[in-house]
Amino acid sequence: MPPPDGSDAAGDDDGAWGILPHACRTCLGRIVLRGDTFRCADCDATTAGAPDAICGCGLRLAAGPPRLLRCVPNPASMPACRAEIVIAFGEGKPRASS
Ligand SMILES: [Zn+2]
Numbered sequence: 001m002p003p004p005d006g007s008d009a010a011g012d013d014d015g016a017w018g019i020l021p022h023a024c025r026t027c028l029g030r031i032v033l034r035g036d037t038f039r040c041a042d043c044d045a046t047t048a049g050a051p052d053a054i055c056g057c058g059l060r061l062a063a064g065p066p067r068l069l070r071c072v073p074n075p076a077s078m079p080a081c082r083a084e085i086v087i088a089f090g091e092g093k094p095r096a097s098s
């Protein structure tokens with residue numbers, strides 16, 4: 001019989017989630033990793049293998065020239081945004097597509 005304090009959560013024996021320097025493309029929540037599963041800590045979006053499907057990396061604008069977006073630490077010069085990780089334009093060379 002489980003204790004009355006609600007500590008009977010299932011699947012609690014797989015270790016802790018690790019926080020990644022990636023931001024959810026939907027809600028800008030932090031992406032966390034456990035094993036091979038990437039998950040948004042805020043909206044529970046999940047993917048496996050790579051965070052690109054749910055984070056800002058690889059996002060493209062619907063209009064305008066194709067520019068890759070990527071997750072970057074929030075620069076201190078953006079006091080209006082309290083998020084630790086933001087999605088910004090990638091100024092580097094695009095990743096080679098497989
Ligand atoms: Zn999210």
Ligand SMILES: [Zn+2]
Nearest residue numbers: 022055057071
């Ligand atoms: Zn990312």
